[in-house]
Amino acid sequence: MAHPTDVRGDGVPLLPGAPALDNPVWAALTGPHTHLADRYGRAARYRPETYAFAALADPADPAAWADLHTLAGPAATVRVKPVGQVPDGWEVLGEGEGVQLVATALRAEPDPEAVRLGPGDVPEILDLVARTRPGPFLRRTVELGGYLGIRHHGGLVAMAGQRLRLPGWTEISAVCTDPAHRGRGLATRLVRAVAADIRDRGDTPFLHAAAGNAAAIRLYESLGFTLRRRTRIVRLRTPGTTGAGRTLGVVTRSARRTPIRPDGPGTGR
Numbered sequence: 001m002a003h004p005t006d007v008r009g010d011g012v013p014l015l016p017g018a019p020a021l022d023n024p025v026w027a028a029l030t031g032p033h034t035h036l037a038d039r040y041g042r043a044a045r046y047r048p049e050t051y052a053f054a055a056l057a058d059p060a061d062p063a064a065w066a067d068l069h070t071l072a073g074p075a076a077t078v079r080v081k082p083v084g085q086v087p088d089g090w091e092v093l094g095e096g097e098g099v100q101l102v103a104t105a106l107r108a109e110p111d112p113e114a115v116r117l118g119p120g121d122v123p124e125i126l127d128l129v130a131r132t133r134p135g136p137f138l139r140r141t142v143e144l145g146g147y148l149g150i151r152h153h154g155g156l157v158a159m160a161g162q163r164l165r166l167p168g169w170t171e172i173s174a175v176c177t178d179p180a181h182r183g184r185g186l187a188t189r190l191v192r193a194v195a196a197d198i199r200d201r202g203d204t205p206f207l208h209a210a211a212g213n214a215a216a217i218r219l220y221e222s223l224g225f226t227l228r229r230r231t232r233i234v235r236l237r238t239p240g241t242t243g244a245g246r247t248l249g250v251v252t253r254s255a256r257r258t259p260i261r262p263d264g265p266g267t268g269r
Contacts, residue, residue: 020166021100021206021228025055025081032165036144043068045078049140051163054078062087068238075240082231089239096233097211102169103204105224108195117147117159124156125149132176147174148193150186157181160190162198170203191223 020027029037029044036051037044042064045054054072056064059080065087072078077093086092117125122142129137146162158181163173172194177186195205209216211230221227 020169021102023055023057023059023082024100024164024166024169024171024206025053026057027166028164029055030057031167033144038071040071041067043071045071047140049138050143051141052079052136052138054080056080059083060085065090072238074238076238077235078238079233079235081233083234084232086234086236091237092234093237094235098208098231098233099211099217100206100208100228100231101217101220101225102206102228103195103224104226106195106205107192107224108199108205109192110196111148111150111189111193113150114148114190114193115151117142117149117156117161119143121147121149121156125159128156128159128176128178129174131178134174134176137174141174146170146194146197148190148197150190152181158186158190160187160194162194165203168203169206170198170201172198172205172207175207187219188223191220 020031026044029039029046033046036046038047039045042057042061043054045068046052054068056068058064059082068078068080081098119142122139125137125142125147126139141163142161144161144163144165147159148161149156149159151157158177160175161173162170164171172191175187175191177184198205206228207220207225209220217227
């Protein structure tokens with residue numbers, strides 16, 4: 001269950017509910033990232049190799065689940081957040097808990113060593129991601145834009161970037177540092193540099209992390225982020241036949257489920 005703290009960038013109170021942040025993937029796919037979306041009715045998802053998540057206009061609406069089934073197809077695997085109850089007939093393959101933090105006292109500033117990363121840097125980015133595991137990063141994720149890196153002797157050793165864009169908000173993501181270069185404050189510098197780009201556009205930074213990643217959460221709180229809410233993340237297999245998902249019910253826990261690693265920034269500093 002989410003326990004939101006009503007805060008926004010620079011400590012200004014949120015309007016009650018903060019709908020964009022309460023359902024950020026949907027807000028992005030139906031807002032600034034519409035051009036990256038595949039959509040059917042009240043369900044949407046990012047196009048392949050861009051970002052691994054789908055979204056529902058209302059996770060409690062059976063019609064939205066039926067639309068997601070139509071969009072994804074039978075026996076397909078999808079990731080969804082936030083989720084409370086899952087409809088009967090949908091198999092939960094894995095789940096986890098994430099946290100959402102918003103910038104309330106973050107000092108944003110450009111970094112003279114940060115370089116822009118683009119499609120030509122994808123092989124190096126994927127290599128760094130494989131070694132540091134900051135969360136899902138696919139071959140086209142860099143197309144979301146706003147990714148910065150720091151190089152050492154020409155090699156990429158740290159990066160951070162922008163992922164979900166909602167009206168008024170932009171997510172900082174893929175924060176990671178090569179293990180051999182940790183302890184130098186590279187992640188902190190990149191978070192501040194990415195935040196400077198976000199604020200120059202008039203948006204407020206926010207981010208997600210795994211709820212169990214205490215080191216990352218402490219780092220972001222020390223930089224001026226405030227914990228806003230917790231959310232359930234699920235990886236599902238859609239029903240194997242069409243027309244399912246129209247009645248909402250609780251799925252009983254099963255020993256076959258495996259934990260899902262919530263996407264979010266890493267802990268390399």
